[in-house]
Amino acid sequence: MATSTITPQPVPDPLSSTYVPFKSQPSILEEVAANQQQLRDRLAGALFRPPPDVPAESLPTVPLIDLGPSFDGTLESRKAVAAQIREACVSSGFFQISNHGITSEAMAGVLKQAERFFKEMTQEQKDAMHVKLSPLFRGYEPHDFSYVNPDDEGSQQETKECFNWGYESAMDPTGGDGQYRDLDGSAPAGEHSGNIWPLEKDLPGFYDAIKTYYGQVMTCSRHLIRLFALSLGLNEDFFDSLVTHPGGVARLLYYRGIPEPENAHQKSEEDVENDAKLGLGAHTDYECFTMLLNSANPGLEILFPPSPITGNKPIWRPCPVRPGTLTVNVADFFMRWTNGLYKSTIHRVVSKPGGGERYSVPYFFSINYDSEVQPLPEKCVGKSQFLPMKAGEYVLERLRATVPQTDK
Numbered sequence: 001m002a003t004s005t006i007t008p009q010p011v012p013d014p015l016s017s018t019y020v021p022f023k024s025q026p027s028i029l030e031e032v033a034a035n036q037q038q039l040r041d042r043l044a045g046a047l048f049r050p051p052p053d054v055p056a057e058s059l060p061t062v063p064l065i066d067l068g069p070s071f072d073g074t075l076e077s078r079k080a081v082a083a084q085i086r087e088a089c090v091s092s093g094f095f096q097i098s099n100h101g102i103t104s105e106a107m108a109g110v111l112k113q114a115e116r117f118f119k120e121m122t123q124e125q126k127d128a129m130h131v132k133l134s135p136l137f138r139g140y141e142p143h144d145f146s147y148v149n150p151d152d153e154g155s156q157q158e159t160k161e162c163f164n165w166g167y168e169s170a171m172d173p174t175g176g177d178g179q180y181r182d183l184d185g186s187a188p189a190g191e192h193s194g195n196i197w198p199l200e201k202d203l204p205g206f207y208d209a210i211k212t213y214y215g216q217v218m219t220c221s222r223h224l225i226r227l228f229a230l231s232l233g234l235n236e237d238f239f240d241s242l243v244t245h246p247g248g249v250a251r252l253l254y255y256r257g258i259p260e261p262e263n264a265h266q267k268s269e270e271d272v273e274n275d276a277k278l279g280l281g282a283h284t285d286y287e288c289f290t291m292l293l294n295s296a297n298p299g300l301e302i303l304f305p306p307s308p309i310t311g312n313k314p315i316w317r318p319c320p321v322r323p324g325t326l327t328v329n330v331a332d333f334f335m336r337w338t339n340g341l342y343k344s345t346i347h348r349v350v351s352k353p354g355g356g357e358r359y360s361v362p363y364f365f366s367i368n369y370d371s372e373v374q375p376l377p378e379k380c381v382g383k384s385q386f387l388p389m390k391a392g393e394y395v396l397e398r399l400r401a402t403v404p405q406t407d408k
């Protein structure tokens with residue numbers, strides 16, 4: 001019976017995660033440095049294709065979880081969905097969701113606006129909203145500006161362009177509780193809480209479409225975090241008081257298509273891989289979990305944790321494209337909060353020649369940035385290895401590490 005499987009099992013396995021236990025509780029800067037070192041180690045040992053004798057169906061992939069039953073009003077159904085979430089979170093931390101309650105109009109609307117933003121706005125208009133004008137990383141980032149994997153700076157250019165924004169109470173379907181604090185603990189500035197928006201006359205309808213999608217993805221995330229609570233053996237309202245004004249940076253991402261070379265038909269699979277460009281470097285996300293919407297083109301790759309089937313090496317695998325679904329992944333703050341039980345897994349975006357352009361809209365869901373988290377009950381996740389800290393402080397420190405030194 002699915003419900004009986006959600007019992008506390010605090011046994012994080014260091015081999016199968018990016019998480020390595022610390023001897024004593026590290027400072028946040030030590031954590032950032034350790035995180036970068038773990039990323040390097042993982043990348044150094046990674047397989048790019050499966051060992052020849054391994055059948056495709058035994059390779060790790062991303063499970064699809066139907067959220068539909070979790071809305072039917074019974075605790076039993078919610079627990080059954082929570083059990084599937086737990087299974088995904090203790091293995092790779094990635095899963096896809098269907099019947100999530102976000103309308104297809106809202107999803108199509110935000111993807112359409114992403115296309116308009118990158119294609120219809122002039123470079124001058126976009127530069128006027130440059131992220132370097134914002135202490136909170138809001139606004140437009142041209143390609144080759146920030147490096148999600150700082151080790152790529154100077155060696156590999158990221159092709160992504162993006163537009164970032166964060167929580168505004170006007171976008172919160174509950175109206176919020178009026179207590180929102182930014183990453184740095186400050187009260188939100190101005191009507192738009194520090195967000196930088198295109199002028200309505202330059203991109204009519206842009207703000208409204210973003211607001212609609214953002215509101216819906218926030219509602220779905222509040223529902224999901226209740227399922228996460230159940231999945232950890234907690235009461236389902238455990239996190240409710242921590243998501244009354246949830247931090248949530250979201251971004252529109254654009255990866256240009258790479259033209260197919262004329263002699264494409266003569267190229268081997270390996271040549272094609274060599275001609276591919278890095279859209280977004282290898283990284284883990286920082287917050288509680290990410291809700292990713294993307295256009296039809298593939299490009300997201302996941303570095304699945306080592307397992308016996310791959311000779312205990314991590315392996316890069318494409319994330320399946322399942323139209324109408326969102327991809328959810330556990331992020332670092334939640335991994336540290338669950339003491340490494342739930343995995344935050346490395347991923348990246350690669351653009352292959354002829355693969356077309358890609359748009360995506362990640363929403364990085366966090367608890368209230370100003371809430372200091374206390375360790376979760378020991379019976380659920382074991383004795384915490386980490387210092388209590390505010391969600392916003394943690395995310396800000398991680399973001400600072402991605403911006404070139406000269407711009408800090």
Ligand SMILES: O=C(O)CCC(=O)C(=O)O
Nearest residue numbers: 253285294300349360362
């Ligand atoms: O664009 C994508 O598909 C992935 C984006 C992502 O991983 C991120 O922004 O953290």
Ligand SMILES: [Fe+2]
Nearest residue numbers: 283284285347
């Ligand atoms: Fe990511």
